[in-house]
Amino acid sequence: MSITLYDLAGADPALRFSPYCWRIRFALAHKGLPVETVPWRFTETDVIAFSGQGKVPVIRDGDTVVSDSWSIAGYLEDRYPEPTLFGGATGKAHALFVNAWADGVLVGGIARFIMRDLFDIIDPKDRDYFRSSREARFGTTLEAVQDGRENRLAAFRDLLVPLRLVLRRQDWLGGTAPSYADHIVAGTLMWPRCASRFALLEDSDIVAGWLDRMLDQYGGLGRAATRAA
Amino acid sequence: MSITLYDLAGADPALRFSPYCWRIRFALAHKGLPVETVPWRFTETDVIAFSGQGKVPVIRDGDTVVSDSWSIAGYLEDRYPEPTLFGGATGKAHALFVNAWADGVLVGGIARFIMRDLFDIIDPKDRDYFRSSREARFGTTLEAVQDGRENRLAAFRDLLVPLRLVLRRQDWLGGTAPSYADHIVAGTLMWPRCASRFALLEDSDIVAGWLDRMLDQYGGLGRAATRAA
Numbered sequence: 001m002s003i004t005l006y007d008l009a010g011a012d013p014a015l016r017f018s019p020y021c022w023r024i025r026f027a028l029a030h031k032g033l034p035v036e037t038v039p040w041r042f043t044e045t046d047v048i049a050f051s052g053q054g055k056v057p058v059i060r061d062g063d064t065v066v067s068d069s070w071s072i073a074g075y076l077e078d079r080y081p082e083p084t085l086f087g088g089a090t091g092k093a094h095a096l097f098v099n100a101w102a103d104g105v106l107v108g109g110i111a112r113f114i115m116r117d118l119f120d121i122i123d124p125k126d127r128d129y130f131r132s133s134r135e136a137r138f139g140t141t142l143e144a145v146q147d148g149r150e151n152r153l154a155a156f157r158d159l160l161v162p163l164r165l166v167l168r169r170q171d172w173l174g175g176t177a178p179s180y181a182d183h184i185v186a187g188t189l190m191w192p193r194c195a196s197r198f199a200l201l202e203d204s205d206i207v208a209g210w211l212d213r214m215l216d217q218y219g220g221l222g223r224a225a226t227r228a229a
Numbered sequence: 230m231s232i233t234l235y236d237l238a239g240a241d242p243a244l245r246f247s248p249y250c251w252r253i254r255f256a257l258a259h260k261g262l263p264v265e266t267v268p269w270r271f272t273e274t275d276v277i278a279f280s281g282q283g284k285v286p287v288i289r290d291g292d293t294v295v296s297d298s299w300s301i302a303g304y305l306e307d308r309y310p311e312p313t314l315f316g317g318a319t320g321k322a323h324a325l326f327v328n329a330w331a332d333g334v335l336v337g338g339i340a341r342f343i344m345r346d347l348f349d350i351i352d353p354k355d356r357d358y359f360r361s362s363r364e365a366r367f368g369t370t371l372e373a374v375q376d377g378r379e380n381r382l383a384a385f386r387d388l389l390v391p392l393r394l395v396l397r398r399q400d401w402l403g404g405t406a407p408s409y410a411d412h413i414v415a416g417t418l419m420w421p422r423c424a425s426r427f428a429l430l431e432d433s434d435i436v437a438g439w440l441d442r443m444l445d446q447y448g449g450l451g452r453a454a455t456r457a458a
Contacts, residue, residue: 087319093404094316094323100394101330165329175322 002034006048006058009039010121010195014226017121017195019107020069021057022222023187027073027180029218031080042126069187070099073180085180098173098181101162102188109159110192110200116146117196121228149198156200160207167206171213178217186214186222194227231265232257235277235287238268239350239424243455246350246424248336249298250286251451252416256302256409258447260309271355298416299328302409314409327402327410330391331417338388339421339429345375346425350457378427385429389436396435400442407446415443415451423456 005028008018016022016037028035040047045054051067058067059075066075077085077092086092115134119142122130131142138145163185166173173181189211192200201208215222234257237247245251245266257264269276274283280296287296288304295304306314306321315321344363348371351359360371367374392414395402402410418440421429430437444451 084319087322088317089404090313090316090408091320091323093399093402093408094320094327094410096395096398097330097391097402097410098323098326100391101326104390104394161333162326162329165333166325169325170322173322173326175318179319179322181323181326 001062002036003028004060005035005037006040006056007037008056009041009123010228011123012121012226013039015121015194015228016225017118017191018056019102019110019188019191020055021187022190023069023180023183024057024059024072025221026178026183026187026214026218027076027085029221030085030178030180030183031076031083033076033080041123043129070096073183077180085183087174087179091179095179095181095184099184102184105159106185106188107191109156110188112145112152113149113156113198113200114146114192114196116142117198117228118142121195153200157202157205160205163207163210164205167210172210178214182214186211190222190225193222194225196228230291231263233289234264234266235269235285236266237285238270238352239457240352241350241455242268244350244423244457245454246347246420247285248331248339248417248420249284250416251419252298252409252412253286253288253301254450255407255412255416255443255447256305256314258450259314259407259409259412260305260312262305262309270352272358299325302412306409314412316403316408320408324408324410324413328413331413334388335414335417336420338385339417341374341381342378342385342427342429343375343421343425345371346427346457347371350424382429386431386434389434392436392439393434396439401439407443411443415440419451419454422451423454425457 005021005024007016007021009016040056048054048056048058051058051065053067055067057069057072058065059072061079066072073085074092086095115138119127119130135141170176172178173185192198201211234250234253236245236250238245269285277283277285277287280287280294282296284296286298286301287294288301290308293304295301302314303321315324344367348356348359364370399405401407402414421427430440
């Protein structure tokens with residue numbers, strides 16, 4: 001039986017753009033686990049009420065329900081050990097730092113480039129919730145959050161220095177093959193890739209080269225993703 | 230036979246303050262390997278010429294010479310596998326991201342708080358080299374680099390967000406016990422601790438609590454370190 005993944009979708013149900021859901025899409029593909037995704041919108045909290053909370057990703061695997069991407073990755077690793085996402089307990093502990101950097105630095109850095117673009121692709125029924133919640137978070141309008149983004153590109157790209165230093169020494173964050181560390185960062189970068197046409201990375205950036213290789217992994221899962229028009 | 234570590238020292242030979250040498254001090258202690266440290270000053274490149282380069286840490290283990298902290302950690306793990314620093318190949322690959330973050334974000338962030346203090350503790354023979362090389366790097370005087378540091382503390386502390394997110398979930402960067410990821414970050418924080426009296430961390434910061442526990446590891450190696458007067 002397939003695992004069911006509740007997956008954030010736009011007005012176009014094929015448009016999937018959550019940085020956290022993408023981490024799990026990659027992790028499931030890494031393990032070769034069949035998945036059935038259910039398009040889900042921000043305001044459909046009733047649909048995932050069975051998970052005891054209101055955000056995606058949520059997975060249902062038989063009788064087991066798990067939410068929160070880090071917890072889901074841990075569940076998948078325990079339940080389906082091979083091929084490994086983490087390479088053992090210390091590998092998992094170290095991957096948590098990558099997860100924390102992605103959540104605490106990368107997500108916030110990207111948000112300021114695509115917040116208004118997100119408004120354009122989400123389902124119309126999500127728009128009031130999205131605008132009010134995000135404008136409260138940023139303390140300004142969606143338009144103001146995204147404004148002047150071209151001038152902030154250099155500062156954003158500076159945030160990627162740790163990735164560059166790693167990728168100069170090894171092909172993947174996981175070493176000689178992708179691991180959940182790659183899924184975390186590539187999943188996060190699927191967010192602007194799918195939700196916006198604004199180019200965050202320079203083609204010549206070693207990070208762009210790595211992301212390009214990630215898009216081809218797992219039968220081209222990332223490459224095939226629907227993108228904003 | 231002890232491993233010999235060439236270890237950056239100040240005018241006071243007991244004052245050891247290199248963020249890279251401290252990573253190796255912790256790693257050697259983690260493995261229970263006896264070490265004999267040789268105090269070394271920036272301008273003593275002739276003393277380590279046998280290593281084929283001009284920076285510390287350098288270790289000599291019998292006939293083997295290794296430089297560069299990441300390379301030394303890898304050598305120690307290969308040569309003396311237990312207790313492990315990395316927990317396997319993927320754990321090592323993931324630790325490289327922590328190393329890259331420490332080198333690319335943390336070292337630069339700290340430098341602007343202690344650059345002038347460093348000048349006060351280094352050996353007088355190193356002063357011309359230190360001032361000219363660092364002033365060229367920063368494009369301004371040592372005094373100007375450090376100036377107004379109180380006003381930059383909040384921005385520095387924001388850089389530590391990924392550490393906080395990890396330490397809310399687990400006691401050590403290595404999970405249930407310290408790993409080389411802990412040595413990397415604690416080693417980097419030994420640099421301001423030993424070279425300066427300026428307090429970078431708030432006592433209430435979860436990072437300060439973790440560092441305090443790291444200082445007590447390995448028989449209190451970090452706690453016992455000589456600090457600037």
